[in-house]
Amino acid sequence: MNSGTPGTLAVGRVKFYGRHRGEVNSSTFSPDGQRLLTASEDGCVYGWETQSGRLLWRLGGHTGPVKFCRFSPDGRLFASTSSDCTIRLWDVAKVECLQVLKGHQRSVETVSFSPDSKQLASGGWDKRVMLWEVQSGQVLRHLVGHRDSIQSSDFAPSSDCLATGSWDSTIRMWDLRGGTGAIFHQELEGHRGNISCLCFSAFGLLVKVWDCNTGKCTDTLKVRAVAGANKGVVKACQGGLHPQSPTPCFWQGVLDVAHTCAFTPDGRLLVSGTADQARCQVHCKSPRAAQR
Template sequence: MNSKAPGKLVIGRVKFFRRHRGEVNFSAFSPDGQTLLTASEDGCVYGWETQSGNLLWRLGGHTGPVKFCRFSPDGRLFASTSYDCTIRLWDAAEAKCLQVLKGHQRSVETVSFSPDSKQLASGGWDKRSGQVLRHLAGHRDSIQSSDFAPSSDYLATGSWDSTIRIWDLRAGTPAIFHQELEGHSGNVSCLCYSTSGLLASGSWDKTIHIWKPSTRSLLVQLKGHATWVKSIAFSPDGLQLASAGYSPMIKVWDCNTGKCIDTLKGALDVAHACTFTPDGKLLLVSGAVD
């Protein structure tokens, strides 16, 4: 899908990345947009050349389904999380595992790099949100999603306890949550910050909330999904938000008005994740085909 100004969507030539041996749980572009990373239920992490669609590598090592993957903002590293309770940190240039991070007691569902690429946060079914520097505890149920604020000073985590917690990570501050955002009536399944510092959250209650975290204000509530919201992504300019429900449908929203610009249905039976290319021109959707 080609993305232009809000309200103008053009469906172009669709490219498929087909060589997975299981459902695709998540996908992420490198900062330069040249490489696509995909996390598969088959226990492997795949790297693809974005333009050609050629498979660059298929990386094993995890002993369970790979749930999440993400590049560091500087493009030098990427991380993968798994049902096997570990996080693997990889060298992006050599596609080589540098370190296996252990400590979670249950499936690791999310991982986030800070914008300066110096910190890594993870969360999972054991109700923990951890970093290399601190262990953050407080959610009353599993942590499904996380993202750093653009400044790297705060970390947002979304939980099955239906809340979002914003953690203050500045040096010298105690390891307690800074504030809690309430309003969802179901599990918070996905989170993402915009470059301007707004925070979007998707939930099992079939809605998306857009927040201004500094004032704890709910700016807009997006309704329209018939199933729970599994993935959300801001466009690089922050003007649009894409969302995937647990269905074949993808919605694209105007963040200023809260209106749905379009509802797209591709070739997938279930869409698990959506993300924009770094230049904002394309939208990638990953998931499962029966």
């Protein structure tokens, strides 16, 4: 598993989080890196202490598999989505559900917070994006245009743009500055298959690596799951960019299909969630990899 060759992420001190009762569909770290959140096919959201691996909570409430989860940038909330067509907003400090957001007609596959934590974007199998006001739980806009399920979403660092990836093989860039969401800002084409994940770097690049100013694809990487990292560079599990190198960085060690991966904000920990025995793996980057 460990390797120091160029373009390969060296890892060590692997921890396994194996108390899920179903496949791990999504994972995310809190902004301070102290908490790990996982969403499972068993219908529950799990909260873990990152360093010790201790299970802090196991939250039910959804009536179907939990498809995705994400912390708000301010660390006060997290959201979970489910095949039960709902989004749940949770209070981190109290560990309780604050709101159940209803409006999607089919399974909700993705959710993302705006950088100021005031808005939420969601998408799923009903082929539409919904923008919500976090405080009130009210729908602000419906964004329609994708021709198949929406599987991924992310706000640009400037908050004025939302990117969504779909199984229609396109990424749509929605301009949020105007008063209407009826017209998408830009459609990025070039993928030949389903787009299951995307993320912005701090400098506004996407993977399949796109320059969001020109709409041109600058690089093509074979990835199954991607995670944003610090310093404005995208890192990816099973294919991505190494933080100090423009070449693809491959990490191996997953025993089954990796449904999700995420880095801590400092880039030192990587988590991957798999179908293998319904467990998560947290990998610490070795000092050699951190210095390279």
